[in-house]
Amino acid sequence: MKKEFIDLGRQPIANRFLNEDELENEFFYNLKMGLDEETLLVSQMETVEASDMFNENYVYHSSGTETMRNHFDSTAERLNLLFSPDRVLEIGSNDGVFIKHFNKDATVAVEPCSNFAKITNEMGYQTYDEFWNYDTSDKILKEHGKQDLIYAANCMCHIHDIEQAFLSVENLLSDNGVFVFEDPSLMSAYLRNSYDQFYDEHVHLFTVTALNNIFKKTNLEICGVDQINHIHGGTNRVFVKLKNNSKITKDEENINTILADEELLDLDKMAAYEYWAENIQNSKMFLHDMMSALKNKDLKLISYGATSKSTTIFNYCNIGTDLIDYIVDTTPAKQGKLSPGMHIPVVSYEKGWTEDVRGAFLGAWNYSDFITEKEKAFLDRGGFFITHVPEVDIITKPTCVPCGANKDTQE
Numbered sequence: 320m321k322k323e324f325i326d327l328g329r330q331p332i333a334n335r336f337l338n339e340d341e342l343e344n345e346f347f348y349n350l351k352m353g354l355d356e357e358t359l360l361v362s363q364m365e366t367v368e369a370s371d372m373f374n375e376n377y378v379y380h381s382s383g384t385e386t387m388r389n390h391f392d393s394t395a396e397r398l399n400l401l402f403s404p405d406r407v408l409e410i411g412s413n414d415g416v417f418i419k420h421f422n423k424d425a426t427v428a429v430e431p432c433s434n435f436a437k438i439t440n441e442m443g444y445q446t447y448d449e450f451w452n453y454d455t456s457d458k459i460l461k462e463h464g465k466q467d468l469i470y471a472a473n474c475m476c477h478i479h480d481i482e483q484a485f486l487s488v489e490n491l492l493s494d495n496g497v498f499v500f501e502d503p504s505l506m507s508a509y510l511r512n513s514y515d516q517f518y519d520e521h522v523h524l525f526t527v528t529a530l531n532n533i534f535k536k537t538n539l540e541i542c543g544v545d546q547i548n549h550i551h552g553g554t555n556r557v558f559v560k561l562k563n564n565s566k567i568t569k570d571e572e573n574i575n576t577i578l579a580d581e582e583l584l585d586l587d588k589m590a591a592y593e594y595w596a597e598n599i600q601n602s603k604m605f606l607h608d609m610m611s612a613l614k615n616k617d618l619k620l621i622s623y624g625a626t627s628k629s630t631t632i633f634n635y636c637n638i639g640t641d642l643i644d645y646i647v648d649t650t651p652a653k654q655g656k657l658s659p660g661m662h663i664p665v666v667s668y669e670k671g672w673t674e675d676v677r678g679a680f681l682g683a684w685n686y687s688d689f690i691t692e693k694e695k696a697f698l699d700r701g702g703f704f705i706t707h708v709p710e711v712d713i714i715t716k717p718t719c720v721p722c723g724a725n726k727d728t729q730e
């Protein structure tokens with residue numbers, strides 16, 4: 320049975336940026352998260368139809384930032400080195416930023432957003448414009464045979480029936496093959512209080528504990544996990560093999576260390592999630608109060624990055640155009656539109672990043688190192704960033720005593 324621990328209120332589709340004439344019929348649902356007492360999986364209590372989120376109008380480009388382009392370049396290189404796969408399948412291939420590193424004749428992709436499936440088909444990679452399920456897996460099996468590397472980034476946590484999604488992988492994985500998937504880590508979200516990882520697309524947020532329990536219902540098993548702190552605010556890259564595949568060694572120590580960390584934090588108990596819910600409610604209050612206080616000083620506040628995550632924050636914390644003038648974002652498909660639910664205008668970086676901006680909420684807080692480095696001039700002229708991760712705070716120009724300045728007194 321699934322037990323609710325947090326209600327994040329009425330929420331829109333996180334990536335559906337709107338034109339004025341679409342506001343009236345905007346779709347909303349109730350975003351509530353719960354813990355399954357049997358598998359210990361954290362999932363939504365009420366879900367949105369997959370086709371309402373992932374369709375020909377999907378706007379998020381995996382290749383949209385330098386950080387993610389570099390991440391997929393290095394991931395492809397590492398997986399090629401480790402496994403030298405003959406046949407490769409990517410589930411949720413988006414704009415092809417990962418599969419472009421593999422041989423076109425030996426690689427296929429699955430992508431339900433047809434605008435992106437069209438791009439990768441045109442690049443020469445056969446792309447099935449479909450959702451990932453057993454029928455799709457069977458079709459690929461008949462047309463291309465078993466696959467040696469099956470890869471999915473930020474996709475498995477989007478799939479409602481996760482057990483069926485894993486069984487569909489099992490159906491298609493070659494005897495010595497490996498399934499590698501990356502998704503936001505629940506442990507990282509818990510430690511950073513980044514509750515904005517909860518939105519419609521993230522039907523589940525995985526602990527390794529929960530994944531382990533779900534894989535017990537299949538012939539698959541986890542053989543290793545990379546914890547990647549700098550990607551999407553904390554990502555787990557999970558390596559999975561068939562149980563009887565003896566070619567790939569299971570890294571028991573690595574897996575047991577993560578399981579022990581999750582147990583130490585009580586992520587297998589409802590009490591930890593109830594404690595998290597209190598932190599979330601406090602964070603909401605602090606953020607709204609702080610932004611109101613700053614706005615009362617007549618400062619121009621904007622938001623940096625029109626992210627899915629900021630859709631949760633703005634709608635849950637009731638932050639609208641009374642507090643934020645607009646959002647700057649580099650994605651052309653989001654520009655000129657209004658943000659989901661709160662209807663804050665999204666403008667290009669060139670148009671919106673002007674000298675009169677005093678404060679910028681870090682909607683894209685997962686790139687905060689990159690952004691604060693890039694926007695040194697903004698900080699130098701007295702600008703500041705507002706963040707809620709790991710706690711509500713403002714980020715100003717770093718001040719430090721130059722090395723050696725206190726030399727005399729130290730000696």
Ligand code: DWN
Nearest residue numbers: 379384473520624625626627628647648649650683686
């Ligand atoms: O799973 C998903 C993850 C991986 O990506 C999807 N469900 C949707 C998406 O989530 P997100 O929208 O929260 O992802 P990002 O990568 O945090 O989005 C960053 C946004 O900020 C992009 O729209 C680009 C923009 N941006 C910008 O305008 N200037 C980003 C940077 C770094 C910048 O300098």
